[in-house]
Amino acid sequence: MKPDLSVRIGKLDFKNPVMVASGTFGYAEEFGDFIDLKKLGAIVTKTITIKPRLGNLPPRTCETPAGMLNSIGLENPGIDKFIKEKMPFLKKLGIPVIVSIASVDDPGEFTILVKQLDTIKEVSAIELNISCPNLHKERLISQDAKDTFALVSSARKLTEKCLITKLSPNVTSVSEIALAAEEAGSDAVALINTLGGMSIDVDKRTPKIGSWSGGLSGPAIRPVAVKMVWEAYNKIKIPIIGSGGIIDIQSALEFFIAGATAISVGTINFINPRASLEIISGLKEYMADNNIHNLSNLIGRLKACDS
Numbered sequence: 330m331k332p333d334l335s336v337r338i339g340k341l342d343f344k345n346p347v348m349v350a351s352g353t354f355g356y357a358e359e360f361g362d363f364i365d366l367k368k369l370g371a372i373v374t375k376t377i378t379i380k381p382r383l384g385n386l387p388p389r390t391c392e393t394p395a396g397m398l399n400s401i402g403l404e405n406p407g408i409d410k411f412i413k414e415k416m417p418f419l420k421k422l423g424i425p426v427i428v429s430i431a432s433v434d435d436p437g438e439f440t441i442l443v444k445q446l447d448t449i450k451e452v453s454a455i456e457l458n459i460s461c462p463n464l465h466k467e468r469l470i471s472q473d474a475k476d477t478f479a480l481v482s483s484a485r486k487l488t489e490k491c492l493i494t495k496l497s498p499n500v501t502s503v504s505e506i507a508l509a510a511e512e513a514g515s516d517a518v519a520l521i522n523t524l525g526g527m528s529i530d531v532d533k534r535t536p537k538i539g540s541w542s543g544g545l546s547g548p549a550i551r552p553v554a555v556k557m558v559w560e561a562y563n564k565i566k567i568p569i570i571g572s573g574g575i576i577d578i579q580s581a582l583e584f585f586i587a588g589a590t591a592i593s594v595g596t597i598n599f600i601n602p603r604a605s606l607e608i609i610s611g612l613k614e615y616m617a618d619n620n621i622h623n624l625s626n627l628i629g630r631l632k633a634c635d636s
């Protein structure tokens with residue numbers, strides 16, 4: 330039996346459910362020497378803004394127990410340069426390209442970005458990053474259900490393309506926000522973005538990263554992410570793209586069983602660029618070993634503990 334790894338999100342078909350997470354894989358070309366990019370389920374680009382951004386003050390990353398803190402601050406070339414210099418490579422890949430976008434000063438910037446990306450055939454989906462913790466805003470769009478609804482609704486009116494809304498774990502109820510995204514017409518939600526965190530150099534008595542605090546990622550946040558996927562799965566009907574500390578097949582399986590239709594692989598790319606391909610092979614093997622023909626027979630199949 331050949332396991333069927335394909336999944337559907339909105340109107341988009343993916344040959345397998347393993348993507349690479351925004352900001353951890355550049356614009357894919359950077360990883361072309363390490364892995365066969367065509368084997369990935371999809372690529373999610375580094376988040377793009379209207380204008381180019383240099384990002385936050387260094388140091389921008391530091392190691393933490395079982396993870397890392399980052400405060401990159403959305404360094405990117407801006408939409409025009411992205412389309413001119415990065416899209417030609419992505420267009421040739423032949424796998425779904427998901428372009429992540431964010432606003433910096435005004436949510437209206439999303440409108441401009443969506444309109445521009447809507448005209449490019451090879452952009453398969455748009456991911457609305459409303460959850461970046463490193464712009465040091467008082468409140469993120471994804472920290473408020475009404476703001477999330479308004480933003481996603483306005484994007485929905487502008488494009489037929491698959492829309493994914495990326496959510497923050499820095500909230501009281503992620504499922505409430507996921508529901509707002511669903512009701513506004515999002516085709517899927519991606520969760521989780523990084524968890525707010527801080528590390529201190531006790532000798533210098535300074536923060537370890539230049540902008541004081543940042544976003545925590547890696548295996549340290551996995552249990553938080555798995556719980557949030559499970560909570561959202563029990564509340565919404567649209568697909569969930571799970572992320573947070575996925576490093577291998579075992580950790581990936583946790584997300585599918587909790588309710589994720591697809592996963593995105595992040596921090597581990599810096600350590601093992603082959604991790605996503607290893608997970609695809611591991612998934613085929615697990616499905617064959619457990620007589621699971623179709624991934625839908627695994628998604629959300631969490632059972633209660635044996636008593």
Ligand SMILES: Cc1cc2nc3c(=O)[nH]c(=O)nc-3n(C[C@H](O)[C@H](O)[C@H](O)COP(=O)(O)O)c2cc1C
Pocket residue numbers: 350351352353375376397399401403429458461495521522523545546547548550572573574575593594595596597
């Ligand atoms: C260095 C770094 C940069 C990131 N940049 C972005 C970004 O530009 N846009 C975004 O939506 N998420 C960004 N993220 C968050 C990841 O896409 C992912 O949601 C998060 O790291 C959790 O997954 P992980 O634990 O597998 O890394 C970034 C994460 C890291 C570590």
